[in-house]
Amino acid sequence: MTHHNTLPLKYIDEYRDARLVKELAGKIQRETRHPWTIMEICGGQTHSILKFRLEDLLPPEITLIHGPGCPVCVTPTEKIDRAIDLAGRHGVILASFGDMLRVPGSETDLLSAKAAGGDVRMVYSPLDVLKIAGDNPTRQVVFFGVGFETTAPANALAVIEARNRGLKNFFLLSSHVLVPPAIRTLLNEGGGRIHAFLAAGHVCTVMGYEEYIPIAATYRTPIVVTGFEPVDILQGILHAVRLLAKKEYRVHNAYARAVKKEGNPAAKALIREIFQVTDREWRGMGTIPMSGLELSPAWAEFDAEKAFEFRVKKKHGAGKCLAGEVLQGKILPAQCAEFGKTCTPEHPLGAPMVSSEGTCAAYFRYGKYQNNRS
Amino acid sequence: MPSCPVPISEYERVLLAHGGGGKLSARLFEKMIRPCLSNPWLDLSHDGAMIRLEGRRIAFSTDSYVIQPIIFPGGNIGELAVNGTVNDLACCGARPMYISLGLILEEGLEMEVLWKIICSVREAADRAGVKVVTGDTKVVDRGKADRIFINTSGIGIIGEETEVSPASCRPGDKILLSGKIAEHGIAIMSTRTGLEFDSPIVSDTAPLNHMVEKIMASGAGIRVMRDPTRGGVASALNEISRSCGYRFIIREKDIPVAGAVQGACEILGLDPLYIANEGKLLLIVDPGDEQKVLKIIRADPLGKEAACIGEVLDSRDKLVEMETVIGSTRIVDMISGEQLPRIC
Known part of the structure; x- marks a missing residue:
């Protein structure tokens, strides 16, 4: 869009430059000599790919499949049911990010719980929740905090700050997940169907990419740390194609303006201080060992899982929703019989149709499905 | 009482998104309000009704304002309530004349705040050249409203020759926008x-009626006018496209957005195309009159940054597509839930 009377948006406009995009697309066209399947991990990248229709610029040999990098999408139903359970209780305020409120649990969602009388609040930062807790000392305030390594430092900070402020009524219902174990699972189960990964730039901004080096080597799968704008993504794909052609199974950092090999040491230290690594169930993918974060014993007083008794029972099966297959890149949304029919953003059957990082929402919103139909 | 036509299985209760101006709002109207109250004027689902009273053509419109916070950068709920109804009438091609003012006050609202809002109502009415000729005040218990809600209704006169309706859109028509969006x-x-x-x-927030009057007086071929409030430019274009049946194309690079607004959207993960405007005019015009209309709008203090952002295509599939800044083309769909609650 035109930015009137202002300077270009730094780090945005130059990465949406039509000339650069054309140049990169040309290079990818010329250098691709083999059919490659490349998975972008992050839902933010999926949305950029669909929003800018980047696949139209790629040669037919390249297939992009979309990964599980949508934190809202991989949050297990049982966890959402627990949040809904808490939201319905007298004396509890449940706060979360906007997307999370619309994701269906096994029976309903948090917005419906709100309409039914629950005190559910949408926040933009976990620190907002501390203010709510401070303002409502007689209520129990639960932050339903989901996310990958990107949101963990801010949630860790909120827990530390809660202790600093002496808050006894702040709790974290956490469903943090980690990217590298998910990549290993996809590669273990994939049977060679994924040839290269675009790693999520923001996750690597926090964590660095040292963890990815052994994965690339062990599974002989190049991993390119990639940003989110059209130029970033095409650069990521170009590097993946080049590494594949040269059979170089290593990590390349194509997002060097944000990512250092070691990541952000201060943020990593915060995560280590507050959380410990644990097994975690991923919606649609099952339990992945050592793939989640939970509050460590020293901070257990803030752990909603320990502070509350839950009345939800574990339910099995997601009905007709094929979110698991979509999240693992096994199918495209349009291959699901419910997509765009019984499952729409207004009436989602599964989380990928809800989240601003969800693959189904991206396909629905940006009209890709129209082409697949015709 | 007939049974409720919205499948109860879908939503048992009203959600905030039912008032968000997106697909759920549309469904509420289509499934419950329109079938129950159907008549030729309501069925057009325009922002205002165009009716004939004793031979005169009148536009009639109503809108309620529940914005939070009630005083915001650049205005307050009082002037918003006047400008909103004035703009709905103006977009019917009418000259807004008289408006009503319904106040719902929460017990405990500071008199000073109420006074400030009433003064703003007067200033906005003076600016738009309309009179507040009737009103009503109710007070509810503390906690039963959020400080103040306002309803305004208004009527205006439509010239006999004026014909603005989506049905008049033709392939090749130009889509114009009076300024920067999403503010x-x-x-x-x-x-x-x-x-x-x-x-x-x-x-x-601003009254568009003076700008509209100049455009109408020029005799230019105006097919449709909208003030793209809730749901933004994207939702307004989708509505018009559905009414007229044609596909539209807009060009991302031509859509005026302030740098700070674009930056805020990037940070918040929002798309400016879906963000509300309260003082922008979206028009579809005869291609032969594009330059004439742009010149009139740009001469108006509210329209300096007016631009042609796209056109009506010769394809009857009711889609809005956009050429992105990198040259690719994608669909711009109607918003589904609310991007932001209670913005007007």
Whole structure:
């Protein structure tokens, strides 16, 4: 869009430059000599790919499949049911990010719980929740905090700050997940169907990419740390194609303006201080060992899982929703019989149709499905 | 009582998104309100009704304002309530004349705040050249409303030759926009999220009727006018496209957005195309009159940054597509839920 009377948006406009995009697309066209399947991990990248229709610029040999990098999408139903359970209780305020409120649990969602009388609040930062807790000392305030390594430092900070402020009524219902174990699972189960990964730039901004080096080597799968704008993504794909052609199974950092090999040491230290690594169930993918974060014993007083008794029972099966297959890149949304029919953003059957990082929402919103139909 | 036509299985209760101006709002109207109250005027589902009274053509419109916060950068709920109804009438091609003012006050609202809002109502009415000729005040218990809600209704006169309706759109028609988008929604959003900018983003709330009058007086071929409020430019274009049946194309690079607004949207993960405006005019015009209309709008203090952002295509599939800044083309769908609650 035109930015009137202002300077270009730094780090945005130059990465949406039509000339650069054309140049990169040309290079990818010329250098691709083999059919490659490349998975972008992050839902933010999926949305950029669909929003800018980047696949139209790629040669037919390249297939992009979309990964599980949508934190809202991989949050297990049982966890959402627990949040809904808490939201319905007298004396509890449940706060979360906007997307999370619309994701269906096994029976309903948090917005419906709100309409039914629950005190559910949408926040933009976990620190907002501390203010709510401070303002409502007689209520129990639960932050339903989901996310990958990107949101963990801010949630860790909120827990530390809660202790600093002496808050006894702040709790974290956490469903943090980690990217590298998910990549290993996809590669273990994939049977060679994924040839290269675009790693999520923001996750690597926090964590660095040292963890990815052994994965690339062990599974002989190049991993390119990639940003989110059209130029970033095409650069990521170009590097993946080049590494594949040269059979170089290593990590390349194509997002060097944000990512250092070691990541952000201060943020990593915060995560280590507050959380410990644990097994975690991923919606649609099952339990992945050592793939989640939970509050460590020293901070257990803030752990909603320990502070509350839950009345939800574990339910099995997601009905007709094929979110698991979509999240693992096994199918495209349009291959699901419910997509765009019984499952729409207004009436989602599964989380990928809800989240601003969800693959189904991206396909629905940006009209890709129209082409697949015709 | 007939049974409820909205499948109860879908939503048992009203959600905020039912008032968000997107697909759920549309469904509420289509499934419950329109079938129950159907008549030729309501069925057009325009922002205002165009009716004939004793031979005169009249536009009639109503709107309620529940914005939070009630005083925001660039305005307050009082002037918003006047401008909103004035703009709905203007977009019917009418000259707004008289409006009503319904106040619902929460017990405990500071008199000073109420006075400020009433003064703003007067100033906005003076600016638009309309009179507040009737009104009503109710007070509810503390906690039963959020300080103040306002309803305004208004009537205006439509010239005998005026014909604005989506049905008149033709392939090749130009889509014009009177200025930079998304300022109202982002101004509200930045107060709620505590975002601060070097130059603060302020609401664009303003009456469009004087600009519209000049456009109508020029005799230019105006097919449709809309003020793209809730749901933004994207939702307004989708509505028009559905009414007229044609596909539209817009060009991302031609859509005026302030740098700070674009920056805020990037930070908040919002798309400016779906963010509310309260003082922008979206028009579809005869291609032969494009330059004439742009010149009139740009001469108006509210329209300096007016631009042609796209056109009507010769394809009857009711889609809105956009050529992105990188040259690819994608669909711009109607918003489904609410991007931001209670912005107007």
